[in-house]
Amino acid sequence: MFEGMGLQLITATHAAKKRLTEIMENAEEADGIRIGVKNGGCAGMEYTVDLTQGGEQGDDVVAFDEGKIYIDSKAILFLLGTEIDFEITKFRTGFVFNNPNQTSACGCGESVELKPAEFPVGLKDSK
DSSP: OOTTTTOOOEEEOHHHHHHHHHHHHHOTTOSEEEEEEEEOSTTSEEEEEEEESSOOTTOEEEEETTEEEEEOGGGHHHHTTEEEEEEEOSSOEEEEEEOTTEEEEOTTSSOEEEOOOOOOTTTTTOO
16 A cells, blocks of 8 residues: 555564564464554554465555564554554563554553554655
């Protein structure tokens, strides 16, 4: 979808790639994870992460040596430019989304408010 536009759909930190390797080593019927967003939480939206084999029709995919990350087609504009990280803290362990489209988050960090990505002038019309 965005190939050839010079946009990086998503990136992943070393820690996220390491966790993706661990997941793929233990996932018998999956070739990657699928990320997206859904309505929920006090801030309005929540990130989703699920195992998948081939994603779903219309998904974009970013392939790393460690595995594939499929992006739900309905979430592309909310996730464009996101850096995926993985952290282990005293209170939580999981993927963290450093998302330039995030405008706020709830106090517990479980839900976020997102706006669609804005394209630079002229990019929308180029092919």
